[in-house]
Amino acid sequence: MGFTIGAISGLSGIREIRDLRPGSRRRDRASACTAVAEYTGLWGWDVVPGARAARSGSRAECSCGASACPAPGAHPLDASLEVPAGSTLAEAADAWSCVPGAALLLPTGRAFDVIEVTETAGRCALVRLERMGVPLGPVAATPHGRTWFLVAPGAAAELPELLYRMGWDDADLDLCGRGEGEHITAPPSDLSGLGPVRWLRPPTLEAAGRPPQARLLLGTLAYVCHRVAKLPGQG
Numbered sequence: 001m002g003f004t005i006g007a008i009s010g011l012s013g014i015r016e017i018r019d020l021r022p023g024s025r026r027r028d029r030a031s032a033c034t035a036v037a038e039y040t041g042l043w044g045w046d047v048v049p050g051a052r053a054a055r056s057g058s059r060a061e062c063s064c065g066a067s068a069c070p071a072p073g074a075h076p077l078d079a080s081l082e083v084p085a086g087s088t089l090a091e092a093a094d095a096w097s098c099v100p101g102a103a104l105l106l107p108t109g110r111a112f113d114v115i116e117v118t119e120t121a122g123r124c125a126l127v128r129l130e131r132m133g134v135p136l137g138p139v140a141a142t143p144h145g146r147t148w149f150l151v152a153p154g155a156a157a158e159l160p161e162l163l164y165r166m167g168w169d170d171a172d173l174d175l176c177g178r179g180e181g182e183h184i185t186a187p188p189s190d191l192s193g194l195g196p197v198r199w200l201r202p203p204t205l206e207a208a209g210r211p212p213q214a215r216l217l218l219g220t221l222a223y224v225c226h227r228v229a230k231l232p233g234q235g
Contacts, residue, residue: 035187040084040087044086044209046083046084048077049083052101052190064077073191083095106185107182107183108179111211113152113153114155115178116175118146119141122141124224140184163218166219
């Protein structure tokens, strides 16, 4: 299978995750296993089990158990529990049985990097890019008002240089990259107890395996971010 499930005694969040899991346990487990198998077997992405969070007003309680967790419900539980690309449904089910209720996290910096902008800017840019016929990869929207554009790996490290070459390096843009060593929460998992992450453009066989180069999207993303920041009530 290519991965080893470590001893779960060191995962203080497993019991809490069971408690935070909404709805039918059997239904949720089957749905999660199917999603993991889709990401690994169909799209060729690694999947890492992540923490979950429950919210009480503006406060989030993370399943990792840390009272001062810096990213409640938005970080890996244990890197050793990773389910690698190519895993089957049976293998995904076997792996996820050790972490019932865990969120699905996708490592960035491997099959893809991410360019993150506000949801307002992201939706506007997406319409422009589609009209222009620019090749696009998967695009996701988060419950806290962000949009993730999946692009070719290496984009996060190259982002400052790319913005400089395009003349956007001195602009105050709400735009950033996510690359090696980071993760994003994958649909349909909940992010930080705020709600599910959703695909605006779901993965396809072509787009998942060959995400576009960041330079093809970046000019439009930077321009739209700049325009949105000038709108009343923004920034």
